[in-house]
Structure formats: structure tokens, C-alpha cells
Amino acid sequence: MAETVRMPQLGESVTEGTIGQWLKKAGDTVEKYESLLEVLTDKVNAEVPSPVAGTVSKILVEEGTTVTIGTPICEIAVEGEDAPSDTTEASLPPAVAAPDARTAATASSTQPAALDNVHRGRYSPAVRRLAQETGIDPQEVQGSGAGGRVTRNDILAAAEHHPEKSEVLTGTSEGSSSPTIQETAPSAPVTISGAVAVVEDVDTLVPVTNVRKVIAERMMRSKQTVPHAWLMVEADVTGLVALRERLKDEFKAREGVSLTYVPFMLRAVVEALRAVPIINAQWNRDSIVMKKRINIGMAAATDRGLIVPVIKDADQKNIVGLAKASQDLVQRARMGRLTMDDLTGGTFTVDNTGAVGTVLTYPIINAPEVAIVTMESIVKRPVVVGDMIAIRSMVNICLSFDHRVVDGAEAGQFVGAVKKHLESLTTQTSIY
Amino acid sequence: MAVMTYLEAIRETLRQELRRDDRMIIYGEDVGVRGGVFRVTEGLQAEFGEDRVIDSPLAEAAIVGTAIGAAINGLRPVPEIEFADFIFPAINQIVQEAARIRYRSNGDFGVPLVIRAPFGGGVHGALYHSQSVEALFAHVPGLKVVIPGTPYDAKGLLASAIQDEDPVLYFEHKAAYRSLKGEVPDERYLIPIGKADVKRQGNDLSIITYGLMVSYAQRAAETLEKEGISVEILDLRSIRPLDVEAILETAKKTGKVLVVHEDNLTGGIGGEVSALIAEHALFYLDAPIMRLAGPDVPAMPYSPPLEHAFMVTPDKIAEASRKLAKF
Missing domain, CATH: 3.40.50.970 (Thiamin diphosphate (ThDP)-binding fold, Pyr/PP domains)
Incomplete structure (x- = not known):
């Protein structure tokens, strides 16, 4: 028999989702709860677990296609009828011989519930208390409740299956570590649960939005798995400031967008990436992927949190093209109009932290990229120029890099190239 | 007898x-x-x-x-x-x-x-x-x-x-x-006021109710039993004073509570029972406390379909219980 998988509801007000990537192809076998595909909704990628174990028999919706919630997106052929009785799922016994229409409808709706993961990571007071008492980490338990929620009974069943675990861990005050070894990864990352917040009566609790969850997950993964190294150079951008000052009014009138420092920075980064290609790479465990395309992600603050739209083939654009592309992306990001294509495929990230007014930041790498660069505030400072003190417009360029892939020498070369490019700009530089 | x-x-x-x-x-x-x-x-x-x-x-x-x-x-x-x-x-x-x-x-x-x-x-x-x-x-x-x-x-x-x-x-x-x-029984006996009674033992959820709804809940529980849902029924019997101990005991036992009454929802006994559980048994709750009650309309209508719509029935209790069990 074939199980139809439908587009899940991945958020309260979400009405449609885009197929980001099929992680399984037709003919692939899939375990229950194994990730089946990535869905993009409301600018968030979420992995959708398979509701059943079986073989993917038919993919109904291609990657990149947007469909409404509930639309069938693939079919999974389920082998045999040997129900996994070891799971804690509250499966309906076949005793319901002739269910009436309503019962049947209710019964059938228990299956796609696993797809709707709104409750993942949210635990009832009973679950939290039992988790503490038994030492079971609810994150390791497959939820049988609505929306994949881990129920009280799931924890109790898990505690029964791992009595030794509850014994070992009850005594320790440390959070439980995750021994989940489902992947064949040589060393699964150790998850250490964070410190527990102290909530007092006067405090308010703000629910974590989907965007926030994605940010949290990615930042933590990057910080925990990527050995970050950091350095900074300062660049004299007096020429750039003068150039922009000369061009900005005319540029705005002719091109319809404001001329900021961002496209110049992007241009300098593109030049530097060409000069030091190891910065435009990705870590792939036993190999390093040298990316051919230069797609630059731009960190953008929105009401819903940080997102990073990507300028594709930034090396093929001049200052005007970069100015238009970057402003278009930022504007659409703030309006929530980005497509999946806008958000994927980055090979390097630029963060215009100067917009926030900082002069020094330590950015987190947008893994699997291997470096991220910031452009800090441009400030006038007294500096020594040819044994004289002069007032110059100075900017700091900060780089975080993945020390597995990039060493200090290459990182220095890269920021040196950015600096050199920025300092070479004068009022006479052509922007076309 | x-x-x-x-x-x-x-x-x-x-x-x-x-x-x-x-x-x-x-x-x-x-x-x-x-x-x-x-x-x-x-x-x-x-x-x-x-x-x-x-x-x-x-x-x-x-x-x-x-x-x-x-x-x-x-x-x-x-x-x-x-x-x-x-x-x-x-x-x-x-x-x-x-x-x-x-x-x-x-x-x-x-x-x-x-x-x-x-x-x-x-x-x-x-x-x-x-x-x-x-x-x-x-x-x-x-x-x-x-x-x-x-x-x-x-x-x-x-x-x-x-x-x-x-x-x-x-x-x-x-x-x-x-x-x-x-x-x-023919002989005289006393049931103490303020003592609730567990009319049915169960594990998946508790229905707390009284009056006619006790028998309706029992019918719903029989249906649900065939579906694999085990329902406990607490008959309050006295709604003032409430048997706080029994209410908390069943709430703690199953972690999921459905309060049922025919009386209108707002300001009904369900609110008081829910508050007691929220105050004293929060860390045992596995789901939001649910109430199933008569709607907040001024009176029971005469039209049979409307009267039926107003009444809490065994079907409605079973439906709400399924939802809660599934949560």
C-alpha cells in the first residue's frame, strides 16, 4: 500500500510551502521519521520527516515548486503490514471493525500528524518533570502526540526501555548528552543542553519563531563544529568616501537606488576572492570544495530576525549591478518576498555591520562556507600618513575563518586584497 | 437489592x-x-x-x-x-x-x-x-x-x-x-457530600463531570476503549464543596483532563476545576485542560436540531476525548 505525503503546515499562518530539496529520490528507501525533503516556507528551511518506513515510489512535486498546505507531494510504498509495535505510537488496534465515517476520518488524521511538527521541541510540564526525574532527554524521544509532540507516555515508555539510563543520569546534575548515532558520521557532535533559564513571575515568555529557531540552530551548529579564527585589518577609505560623495546624487537620479558603500565592499570582496580562491570554498570532511561561482550572501536584519539573501554570480556585476542587486534583496527580505533561490547557494558572506554602528565584530561563519567578512563603520580618525598626522576616513574589516580550511596566511592575503582594493578607489574611479 | x-x-x-x-x-x-x-x-x-x-x-x-x-x-x-x-x-x-x-x-x-x-x-x-x-x-x-x-x-x-x-x-x-x-440497596446509606467518585479507571485521560454527563461519559468511554483510548471518569457528585483531592489525583494520574458539563461554558464548574488543577497539578499536565460544555447562548432552544446542537452528547464527549488523547 502507498502512503501519500502531503505538504505539511510548518507554521500557524503558513498556507503554502516550496519544495527546497528532495533528500530522497524515487526508489530510495526511507525510515520512519527520516528526513524526506526540505521545505521552504516563510523564508525558513525545514526538514520534513517521513511519516512511514518504505520506499519512495513517486515524487509528485518537483524542487522549487510552491504548493498549498495539504497538497500531495510524494508517495511512499509501505512494505508488508508488520507494524512497528516497539514504537510508542498510539496506534489504533484493528479491532475497529466498522468505524463510522467520523471515526475513520479521525483515525486517518493521526498519521499525517507526524508531519506537522509545530510541537517539536515544545514540552508539556509533565514531560519536563518526567524528563528530569528519569534523565531521559525528550529530544531523543520520538513523539507520538499531535504534531510529533513528545507525550508524557512517550517519556514513560522511553524510561522503561532504558532503565539503566535513568539510573545513570538521575544522579548527575549535568544535562544529558546525546548518544544518537543514527548517521555513520565518524564522530557525532556532542550536544550539551544549555543552561536553564530562570523564569520569575514578573518575566514574560516570548515564543521562539520559526526564523529564530533556524538562526539558533545554525549559529549553534557553526559555533560548535567550525573552529573559528579571527583577524582584522583597517583600511583608509578616504578616496571611497570622496568618490561616493561625488557620485551619489547623480547615481540616485539616474539609477533610482541610493549609492551606499556596500557595492564597493562587495566589489572588493569579489576581487579578493578571485585572488585567494581558498576563501571561496566549503569544508567537505575529506575534501575541500573549491566553489567556481562567487555567490555572496549579505546578512540583512529584518523584523523577524537575521536572514542572508544571496547575490548570485557577484563577480559578473559592476558597482551599479551590485548596488541594484543588494538593495533589491534587502528590500524584498524586509517585505518577506524572498524566494528560495534568493536564500540558497551562497559561497561567502559579507556583513555590513557598519550599518549598526560597530567598529569591531566577531561574526559567526555561515557554514558550510569557510569565512565571513564584515565592513565596520567608516569613521574619521587621525592617522599617520608619510610621517604626518592626517584626518582620514578609516574602516575596519573583520574576518572570521574556518581554520580547518584556511590558515592565517591566506586569511591575511584575503583581507589584504580587500584593503588594497578599497584603498585604490579615488574620486576618478569609474563605477561602470 | x-x-x-x-x-x-x-x-x-x-x-x-x-x-x-x-x-x-x-x-x-x-x-x-x-x-x-x-x-x-x-x-x-x-x-x-x-x-x-x-x-x-x-x-x-x-x-x-x-x-x-x-x-x-x-x-x-x-x-x-x-x-x-x-x-x-x-x-x-x-x-x-x-x-x-x-x-x-x-x-x-x-x-x-x-x-x-x-x-x-x-x-x-x-x-x-x-x-x-x-x-x-x-x-x-x-x-x-x-x-x-x-x-x-x-x-x-x-x-x-x-x-x-x-x-x-x-x-x-x-x-x-x-x-x-x-x-x-434497600437499606439506608449515606454518601458524604464533598466526595467525588471514580466511576471508571483509565490511563490516557480523565473526564471530570457530574450529573447526566456521567452516564454520557461512560458511553463515550466504552466507544473509546474499542479505539484503544483508556478513559478515567471522575464523577464529582458534589460541586460545592468540590473534592479537590480526587480532582488532583486523577489529573496527576493521566495528565490530560477533559471537564464536561451541560451548563454553559463561561463561569461553569469547568472553570473552577481547571483552575484547581492549574494551581496545584501543573507539573503533571501533559496537555492543556479541555472543557466541553453547553454553549454560551441564553437558553436551550426548542427546535430539536438546535437542542441537539446545544446538548453535550456521548458523541461530542468521544470526539473531544479523541482530540485530547491524540495531543
Whole structure:
């Protein structure tokens, strides 16, 4: 028999989702709860677990296609009828011989519930208390409740299956570590649960939005798995400031967008990436992927949190093209109009932290990229120029890099190239 | 032990108590010659005489007011309000007087009074013969409110109410009168007021309810059992005072609570039960407390489809339970 998988509801007000990537192809076998595909909704990628174990028999919706919630997106052929009785799922016994229409409808709706993961990571007071008492980490338990929620009974069943675990861990005050070894990864990352917040009566609790969850997950993964190294150079951008000052009014009138420092920075980064290609790479465990395309992600603050739209083939654009592309992306990001294509495929990230007014930041790498660069505030400072003190417009360029892939020498070369490019700009530089 | 209807259990208890205690009197509209509109008091006037089973004027305030006076002066009046819907003219007597006399007199005077009143809908009684009024009285300190859900409880609770030294409201569901049957011992026995009863043991969720809804919940639980959902049913029996201990015990046991009553949702007993659980058993809850109750519309409609829509039914209880079990 074939199980139809439908587009899940991945958020309260979400009405449609885009197929980001099929992680399984037709003919692939899939375990229950194994990730089946990535869905993009409301600018968030979420992995959708398979509701059943079986073989993917038919993919109904291609990657990149947007469909409404509930639309069938693939079919999974389920082998045999040997129900996994070891799971804690509250499966309906076949005793319901002739269910009436309503019962049947209710019964059938228990299956796609696993797809709707709104409750993942949210635990009832009973679950939290039992988790503490038994030492079971609810994150390791497959939820049988609505929306994949881990129920009280799931924890109790898990505690029964791992009595030794509850014994070992009850005594320790440390959070439980995750021994989940489902992947064949040589060393699964150790998850250490964070410190527990102290909530007092006067405090308010703000629910974590989907965007926030994605940010949290990615930042933590990057910080925990990527050995970050950091350095900074300062660049004299007096020429750039003068150039922009000369061009900005005319540029705005002719091109319809404001001329900021961002496209110049992007241009300098593109030049530097060409000069030091190891910065435009990705870590792939036993190999390093040298990316051919230069797609630059731009960190953008929105009401819903940080997102990073990507300028594709930034090396093929001049200052005007970069100015238009970057402003278009930022504007659409703030309006929530980005497509999946806008958000994927980055090979390097630029963060215009100067917009926030900082002069020094330590950015987190947008893994699997291997470096991220910031452009800090441009400030006038007294500096020594040819044994004289002069007032110059100075900017700091900060780089975080993945020390597995990039060493200090290459990182220095890269920021040196950015600096050199920025300092070479004068009022006479052509922007076309 | 005889099998009796809910109505017969009440009648036989009244008879037994009238025989046992000659201070007890019954009065109300049509309770004497006619034996009550539902025949609850049938035959009692013939056995105990016009002085103890008295037909009263159609004046509820007077029925309760004189009963309070009789009670203070040593009798055990058990007046009947013909329909709970008509109790409103007597509210001043019940709330302002009966409930407060013990407090007001610093304990010198009590009002050993039992007001019986048929309540509830689902019997095509329409606007003025279908209401559930228990929550209004459950709000008042100084009153006790009991609502039996089985013939057995009907007898034991009524005997306790009559024996009680303070005013007790005893509400009887009209639809339960002849539809509920069960074994009732012949001998006198007391069911303590303020004690709930686990009518069914279960593990997946608890239904906390009272009155007619107990039997509806039992029917729902039987359906759900076939679907693999194990339901515990707690019959409150007394809604003032509530059996806090029993409520918390079942909530802690299953972690999922559905409170069911026919009375309107807002301000109903379900709110009080939910608050108790939220206050005292939060860390045992595995799901939000759920309430299933009559809708907040002014009255039970006469139109059969609308009446059905208003009523809490075994199907609706089963549906809500499934939702909660699945959570």
C-alpha cells in the first residue's frame, strides 16, 4: 500500500510551502521519521520527516515548486503490514471493525500528524518533570502526540526501555548528552543542553519563531563544529568616501537606488576572492570544495530576525549591478518576498555591520562556507600618513575563518586584497 | 437489592427519610395530590398525609422563605422547586438568607434545608424547562450543591443532604429520571457530600463531570476503549464543596483532563476545576485542560436540531476525548 505525503503546515499562518530539496529520490528507501525533503516556507528551511518506513515510489512535486498546505507531494510504498509495535505510537488496534465515517476520518488524521511538527521541541510540564526525574532527554524521544509532540507516555515508555539510563543520569546534575548515532558520521557532535533559564513571575515568555529557531540552530551548529579564527585589518577609505560623495546624487537620479558603500565592499570582496580562491570554498570532511561561482550572501536584519539573501554570480556585476542587486534583496527580505533561490547557494558572506554602528565584530561563519567578512563603520580618525598626522576616513574589516580550511596566511592575503582594493578607489574611479 | 430508576431511587429515599424522621416535611407545587410533575413524590401524600407532604402556592420565594423559617424552628423541610428554571424568584431567600444564617448568627442557627429541583435539557423542554443553574449556587459560600449521576448516588446523596445541618441544593437531571437504572440497596446509606467518585479507571485521560454527563461519559468511554483510548471518569457528585483531592489525583494520574458539563461554558464548574488543577497539578499536565460544555447562548432552544446542537452528547464527549488523547 502507498502512503501519500502531503505538504505539511510548518507554521500557524503558513498556507503554502516550496519544495527546497528532495533528500530522497524515487526508489530510495526511507525510515520512519527520516528526513524526506526540505521545505521552504516563510523564508525558513525545514526538514520534513517521513511519516512511514518504505520506499519512495513517486515524487509528485518537483524542487522549487510552491504548493498549498495539504497538497500531495510524494508517495511512499509501505512494505508488508508488520507494524512497528516497539514504537510508542498510539496506534489504533484493528479491532475497529466498522468505524463510522467520523471515526475513520479521525483515525486517518493521526498519521499525517507526524508531519506537522509545530510541537517539536515544545514540552508539556509533565514531560519536563518526567524528563528530569528519569534523565531521559525528550529530544531523543520520538513523539507520538499531535504534531510529533513528545507525550508524557512517550517519556514513560522511553524510561522503561532504558532503565539503566535513568539510573545513570538521575544522579548527575549535568544535562544529558546525546548518544544518537543514527548517521555513520565518524564522530557525532556532542550536544550539551544549555543552561536553564530562570523564569520569575514578573518575566514574560516570548515564543521562539520559526526564523529564530533556524538562526539558533545554525549559529549553534557553526559555533560548535567550525573552529573559528579571527583577524582584522583597517583600511583608509578616504578616496571611497570622496568618490561616493561625488557620485551619489547623480547615481540616485539616474539609477533610482541610493549609492551606499556596500557595492564597493562587495566589489572588493569579489576581487579578493578571485585572488585567494581558498576563501571561496566549503569544508567537505575529506575534501575541500573549491566553489567556481562567487555567490555572496549579505546578512540583512529584518523584523523577524537575521536572514542572508544571496547575490548570485557577484563577480559578473559592476558597482551599479551590485548596488541594484543588494538593495533589491534587502528590500524584498524586509517585505518577506524572498524566494528560495534568493536564500540558497551562497559561497561567502559579507556583513555590513557598519550599518549598526560597530567598529569591531566577531561574526559567526555561515557554514558550510569557510569565512565571513564584515565592513565596520567608516569613521574619521587621525592617522599617520608619510610621517604626518592626517584626518582620514578609516574602516575596519573583520574576518572570521574556518581554520580547518584556511590558515592565517591566506586569511591575511584575503583581507589584504580587500584593503588594497578599497584603498585604490579615488574620486576618478569609474563605477561602470 | 432492587434495580431502580434514578427517579425511583429519589422517591424511595424520600419515603425512607419521611419514615425515619418525623421532623421532615415535603412541599412544593403539585407535589401532593398529583405527586409532582414528574411523579417523584407520587404516593407520599397518601402515606404521610397533607401535613407532611404539602401542595404549595406557585410562589418559589415563599416556598423557600417559609422552609427557612421551618428549618430554623426545628423541622427538616425538603421543598421541591418544580423546575430549576423557576428557582430564580427564590434566589434572594436562598443566597441572602439560607446561605448566611449560620454565619450571621455566629453559629447559633443553622438551616437544615434541602431544595430539590429537576434541571437540565435534552427533553424538549425549551427555554424555561431546560436550564442548568448549578454554577450560580456553587459560587455562594454557605450553600452545598450536589448532583447525583446514578440511582445509587441519588439515594445516598439525598439521605446525606437531608441529614445535613445546613442548606443543600439537590439537583436532579430530568433526562436521567427514567433513563438511568441501577441497583440500589434497600437499606439506608449515606454518601458524604464533598466526595467525588471514580466511576471508571483509565490511563490516557480523565473526564471530570457530574450529573447526566456521567452516564454520557461512560458511553463515550466504552466507544473509546474499542479505539484503544483508556478513559478515567471522575464523577464529582458534589460541586460545592468540590473534592479537590480526587480532582488532583486523577489529573496527576493521566495528565490530560477533559471537564464536561451541560451548563454553559463561561463561569461553569469547568472553570473552577481547571483552575484547581492549574494551581496545584501543573507539573503533571501533559496537555492543556479541555472543557466541553453547553454553549454560551441564553437558553436551550426548542427546535430539536438546535437542542441537539446545544446538548453535550456521548458523541461530542468521544470526539473531544479523541482530540485530547491524540495531543
